Amino acid sequence: MKQARVVYAGVIHDAVESDGQLLLADGRRVAPDAVVWLPPLAPVPQARTILALGLNYADHAKELEFKAPSEPLVFVKGEASLIGHRAFTHRPTGVTFMHYECELAAVIGKTAKHVKVSGAYDFIAGYTVANDYAIRDYLENWYRPNLRVKNRDTCTPLGPWLVDAADIDDPMALALQTTVNGKVTQSGNTADMIFNVPFLIEYFSGFMTLQPGDLILTGTPDGVVDCQPGDVIVTEIEHVGALINTIDTL
Amino acid sequence: MSTTQYWPQGTVYGTLLNFKAERAEMAAQMTEPPHKTPPQAPVLFIKTANTFNTSGSTVQVPAKVLEIEIGATFGMIIGRNKAVAQSNRAQAAPENIANQVAGFVLMNDLSIPHASFFRPPVKFKCLDGFLGVGPQLVPTELAGDPALFKLEVRINGVLKQTIDFSTLHRDALTLLGDVNEFMTLQAGDVLMLGCDAGRPLAKVGDCIDISAPGFPAFGTLSHTLVPEGQFFDGPPLEKLAPSGGSEAHAVASVGATYL
Numbered sequence: 001m002k003q004a005r006v007v008y009a010g011v012i013h014d015a016v017e018s019d020g021q022l023l024l025a026d027g028r029r030v031a032p033d034a035v036v037w038l039p040p041l042a043p044v045p046q047a048r049t050i051l052a053l054g055l056n057y058a059d060h061a062k063e064l065e066f067k068a069p070s071e072p073l074v075f076v077k078g079e080a081s082l083i084g085h086r087a088f089t090h091r092p093t094g095v096t097f098m099h100y101e102c103e104l105a106a107v108i109g110k111t112a113k114h115v116k117v118s119g120a121y122d123f124i125a126g127y128t129v130a131n132d133y134a135i136r137d138y139l140e141n142w143y144r145p146n147l148r149v150k151n152r153d154t155c156t157p158l159g160p161w162l163v164d165a166a167d168i169d170d171p172m173a174l175a176l177q178t179t180v181n182g183k184v185t186q187s188g189n190t191a192d193m194i195f196n197v198p199f200l201i202e203y204f205s206g207f208m209t210l211q212p213g214d215l216i217l218t219g220t221p222d223g224v225v226d227c228q229p230g231d232v233i234v235t236e237i238e239h240v241g242a243l244i245n246t247i248d249t250l
Numbered sequence: 251m252s253t254t255q256y257w258p259q260g261t262v263y264g265t266l267l268n269f270k271a272e273r274a275e276m277a278a279q280m281t282e283p284p285h286k287t288p289p290q291a292p293v294l295f296i297k298t299a300n301t302f303n304t305s306g307s308t309v310q311v312p313a314k315v316l317e318i319e320i321g322a323t324f325g326m327i328i329g330r331n332k333a334v335a336q337s338n339r340a341q342a343a344p345e346n347i348a349n350q351v352a353g354f355v356l357m358n359d360l361s362i363p364h365a366s367f368f369r370p371p372v373k374f375k376c377l378d379g380f381l382g383v384g385p386q387l388v389p390t391e392l393a394g395d396p397a398l399f400k401l402e403v404r405i406n407g408v409l410k411q412t413i414d415f416s417t418l419h420r421d422a423l424t425l426l427g428d429v430n431e432f433m434t435l436q437a438g439d440v441l442m443l444g445c446d447a448g449r450p451l452a453k454v455g456d457c458i459d460i461s462a463p464g465f466p467a468f469g470t471l472s473h474t475l476v477p478e479g480q481f482f483d484g485p486p487l488e489k490l491a492p493s494g495g496s497e498a499h500a501v502a503s504v505g506a507t508y509l
Contacts (some may be wrong), residue, residue, distance in 0.1 A: 046257075046258070046259070046299045046301070047258065047259075047260055047261045047262070047298070047299045048299075049298040049299055049300065051372070073369060073370075074370065074372045074373075075370040075372070076259040076296035076298060076370065076372060076376070077296075078296060078439070079261060079400075080265070080433070080434060080435075080436050080481070081437075082259065084312050105381070113378075138291070140268070140287075140289055140290060140291065140293075140366055141285045141286055141287070141368055142267075142289045142293040142368070143266065143285050143293055143294070143295055143368075143369065143370045143371065143424045144265070144368060144370075145370075146291065146293065146294070147295075147296075147432070147433065148291045148432045148433075149383055151294075151432075151433055152432055152433055153434050156279060198481070206377075206378070207312070207373055207377050208298065208300045208301075208376050208377060208378060209300045210300075211299070211300070240336060242487060
């Protein structure tokens, strides 16, 4: 099942995908372009933990002139940086290099502490697509990647769907690609992650308790390019979804 | 004033290198690799929700960790007039920034000591229970000017550190304004002002007390360090968590309780 969270007629609805339409929880069917899409996440009672990986594909690490890490390079994002499908992301004026990052996002389904790789998939509710934008002009070598690069308003589109874990046969063998104005600029496969999803669940839950609704953004492969206002960016992962975003200015 | 234990409703952000003495101590390293240049924007990190730990509880110390670092500070709590980012310069005027602050609370930003500040400190700072949360949110109008704040850190009753918040690199409102330049803080979010140089170390069995001399309204933030495997004895989390959904939680709970 593909779940969404949308605003229709002034109210927030849970919805599921049904024959190309959105089936709202109250039984109505609406067109995908008749709603405002929110990140496909149920509300949680306290701050959602969003862990994001850097340099988790060997080719991308090489692209950025870093050696592949020996343990996960992780940073944390605030929930306020998330926006939904078909939304707009702001490019600050005067910057020279702002790029998308197409990432498989795993959503935690139950409380996870000291989980082992062998049982890690039991703790995942489902998957969605994240576009973890970065603005490289603001990189500093202090807790890098620093929040000014990675935690900006509107800079983490998420969605459109939360796809049930049971519907994804092998999350570690999914093609992913990004297009800019229809042209393919990034392509890869989740099989090429340095630290795969079960490893990451064991690693993080070894020192921190993960709660339902927490997110792990698993990093991006080679092929990031600068995005300009007006560009339409589609980050797509096989069987998970195609997340559309448009760059604008304030 | 309510006697209910304060509990963070949003995301808790911490600040590195926001005390003058802390920066002086690091000055030589700042121009060396991997940093190469001193930080320009505020150096921030996030304390995830699993770290939140009420006063009077225990902190579990991982088996292979001999000592943990005590990071006494104040959390600045964003109120109903949430901090607006770069979108609106007028909003960033000092008087508007002050209007965004609901109040302050004692916090203990615990860390496994780490020498490198090049990569984000998640495995050093985001362990379960590694953010001590003071008992009382003191509203801005009662707390007064944060430059006058002081903190004392005691281990087993012995004074180990005194912190003077007039020695910040960026004062509280300048820090908030400079953070606003690149991200909006939401109502209920917390921005910690930083931890001074000379942060004390503590080990299993130690009792840590943090208090603000001259400001009894903040109460005392107390924790005992125990070996990993012993459980928290503070209030159960479900009794502290708000009942509403995420859209409503921040504004509703902060507004109702503290403004």
